Every structure is written in C-alpha cells, then in structure tokens.
Amino acid sequence: MKRIVPFLLVVLVLMTVYISWVIYPKLDLISGFSAKSVASGHFIDNRPLELIEAQDNDIKLIDWATNTIEEAGKFATSSVYGLKERKAIYREGLGATLINDDFDETQPYLVPKRTESQKGLFPYGNTKPQDSLFSNVDYGNLNRAVANAFDASNEKVKRSRAVLVVYKDRIIAEKYAPGFNEKSKILGWSMTKSITGAMYGVLAQQGKYDIYKPAPIMQWQNDKRKNISTHNLLQMNSGLEWVEDYATICDATRMLFQAEDMGKVQLEKPLAHLPNTHWNYSSGTTNLLSKILRSQFNSHQEYLDFWYTNLIDKIGMHSMVIETDMVGNYVGSSYGWATARDWAKFGLLYLHQGNWNGEQILSSEWVIYTKTPTATSNGRYGAQFWLNAGGYFPDVPRDMYYCSGYQGQMVAVIPSKDMVIVRMGLKGEEGFDFNNFLKSIIATVQK
The missing domain is CATH 3.40.710.10 (DD-peptidase/beta-lactamase superfamily)
Known part of the structure; x- marks a missing residue:
C-alpha cells in the first residue's frame, strides 16, 4: 500500500501537468468552435441543437462542449465542463459572429443590401425543371453512383449531406441526407x-x-513585404509565415476563434520565404484579401453590398x-x-x-x-x-x-x-x- 500511494501521486501530478499544458489551452478554442457552430447552424439553417451536436459538433474534443441557445436574444453559448464559456451572436444579414468580452453588443451595425433578381427555372432561378432526359446519360448508374456517396441508416462513414450533378445546365441527379433538402443552407x-x-x-x-x-498595405512599405502582390496572395505564394493545422493550436485556429480582426492576423506576419518561391495554404491570406477589398471602398456599406x-x-x-x-x-x-x-x-x-x-x-x-x-x-x-x-x-x-x-x-x-x-x-x-x-x-x- 505504501508503494501505491507515491505512484498515484506521480500519476496525479502528470495528469495535472498534461491538463494544464495540453488540454486547458484548447478549451477556449473548443467552446469557441462549438458556440459559433451552434449559432450559425441554428439561426442560418434552422437546425435544432440536437442535430448540430450529433452531426456538426461530432468532432473529437468539440463534443466535450455543453451548448445552449437563447432564441429571444439570438445567440448561443458553449463551455467545457463550465470552463471557458464563449458566446456567438446572430445578426440578420451578417450571420453568426463569435465575440469576446470586449465586444459591444449594443453598437449599431450595417448589413448588406440584398436583391432577388432572378426567379424561374434553375440555374437562373431556383425551381428545378421537369427532368431533362439526355440520351447519352446512363441514369441508372448515375443514381447508383450518387446513392453510393451516402451512408446506410445509422452509419457515420461517408457522411454526405448533399450531392448535386449538373450537366449542360440541367440537374441530372440530386440527393440529400435525412434532415436536409434543396433549401438547406x-x-x-x-x-x-x-x-x-x-x-x-x-x-x-x-x-x-x-x-x-x-x-x-501601408504597414509593408518599409520592409521586404512591400514586394508582395495581390497576385501572390491569390496564389498562396506570398512567402508570409503561416501555420494551418486544425489538429493543433495554430495561426488558423487562433484567427478563427479568437481574433477580432481576422484579416490583420496574416498582415502582421513576417516573411518566411521570398514571394513566388514557396506555396503555403493559408486561411489568413484569404482573410487578408477580404480586408484589402474593404480598403477599396469609401464606406463599409459599399464593401458589404x-x-x-x-x-x-x-x-x-x-x-x-x-x-x-x-x-x-x-x-x-x-x-x-x-x-x-x-x-x-x-x-x-x-x-x-x-x-x-x-x-x-x-x-x-x-x-x-x-x-x-x-x-x-x-x-x-x-x-x-x-x-x-x-x-x-x-x-x-x-x-x-x-x-x-x-x-x-x-x-x-x-x-x-x-x-x-x-x-x-x-x-x-x-x-x-x-x-x-x-x-x-x-x-x-x-x-
């Protein structure tokens, strides 16, 4: 018994260190992902919380989160065993936004102006025409190929939600998983x-x-980044430092679940390579492109529209x-x-x-x-x-x-x-x- 006690103490210490250094820093990202997923899925696509938790949030670690939806206030909150609660608010026209404690929810905000310019048959509208039969299409094998993309009942292997095949501007095959249809966002x-x-x-x-x-970008004009073109950014070969690995805490996860201004994260990174010499996939680069687009307009409303x-x-x-x-x-x-x-x-x-x-x-x-x-x-x-x-x-x-x-x-x-x-x-x-x-x-x- 005397030998077991020190062993258990060592195990306890190791577990504490592991939780403190490995797990705890991830809790903010876990609850952030979950709150954002719940708010978006529910308020944009009207999905019930049970479906979101069983499907969208059925991801290792993310499923640790406990989630609530506030219908009247249009927001969702998530925490992990009561720790690191995060909140995502929904605003019509802007979708859901994961916010921090400094965010002022009472501030006025602009929304994009929308116009419904096209009605009628797909693709210039949303109504599917009566089936167009093409003599060169094997519909039997086509439907089997599409069906094969979906799981049998209660399986979670392929996990397709929608498959759509368009040939010569006509929908020749369309299938949805249970709970989804042609109106599902x-x-x-x-x-x-x-x-x-x-x-x-x-x-x-x-x-x-x-x-x-x-x-x-004004901030780049006094260093080597001044030579980065928008072309380099579009092709993901700007040479800017960036790590995108969703299994870890990295540049991409910190940007999506902690940053106030997501375009600013990549903007502030130094060069790791000369432009046009090294391809590196970066979500930060695309959000920087969105931020650059904002600078092309005289007002935020023009950018949104x-x-x-x-x-x-x-x-x-x-x-x-x-x-x-x-x-x-x-x-x-x-x-x-x-x-x-x-x-x-x-x-x-x-x-x-x-x-x-x-x-x-x-x-x-x-x-x-x-x-x-x-x-x-x-x-x-x-x-x-x-x-x-x-x-x-x-x-x-x-x-x-x-x-x-x-x-x-x-x-x-x-x-x-x-x-x-x-x-x-x-x-x-x-x-x-x-x-x-x-x-x-x-x-x-x-x-």
Missing part, C-alpha cells in the same frame, strides 16, 4: 475562398484593380450568407453558407467562362487565370481554387478545378464534360473516396 468552409477570389475577378473585369501591383450586388445575388445565389468577424469584415476564408443548388450556380459561372445569362461578370481571362497552376504548387492550386492539373485525382479529367472546404465540401467544375458536381458533407478525404465518387459519376455521361 450548408457551410462551405474554405469553398468561401473561391468566392473571395472571384470578387477580385469582378473588380478586374470592372477595370478597378490590378492584381499584379504590390498589395496596398459589393459582394452581393456584383456577384452573389447577380447569379441568383440568394440563399448565400457570408459571415463577418467582430470588426465587420467578411470571413472570406471560411464562413460562406448556401444551398447545394446555389453552390452549383457558382461553379456554372466558371464553367461558362464568367458569363451569366449573357452578362460577363468575370472575364474569360480571369477564369483562365484562376485555373492556371501556381508554379510552386505542383499543379494543385490556382488562384483561390484547387486544381487537378497534376492528376491528384488520377481517374478524373485533368481540366477539373474545384472549390474545396473542410470536411469534404466540393464544387467541381469539369469543362471537358460540361459538368458541375457538388458534394457537401462531414467527411473529407480521410474517409471519403473523392476519386471514385467523381469517376463513377463522370462515367455515366458519354459525350
């Missing part, structure tokens, strides 16, 4: 980066911005909500919500070389630029879009380029097949076979 995570990139394409089309000039008036609402993505950080800038790296059909419309804009129902929103040159491989990315990345130019998906056409988000969100644009394929879910490449998924769908259409 689903978080695109990093697919939002592609929206942010497109906003620069809109400015370029309007002749208002030159991406090849040095980025307009620009995204919707010049792109999102113009192509009928009326379900989309891009959420803001505490200073009111769009979290262009991660927080775009939309229905599967509206995400597909974004893909179709690129498939049609930036033309939407006769209006050139993006130039065809911008679309080519977007899918041109960044020299330092081994054919994996263009300008805020992922590429298959290097054959990352070996059985999928090399001309495919796509929006990609955490947990396997995808809008795949395949010009050679005249197709856009959308997949929304809760499982990424670690558990979902995207190569076979895409291959099996593409194979059902013979051109």
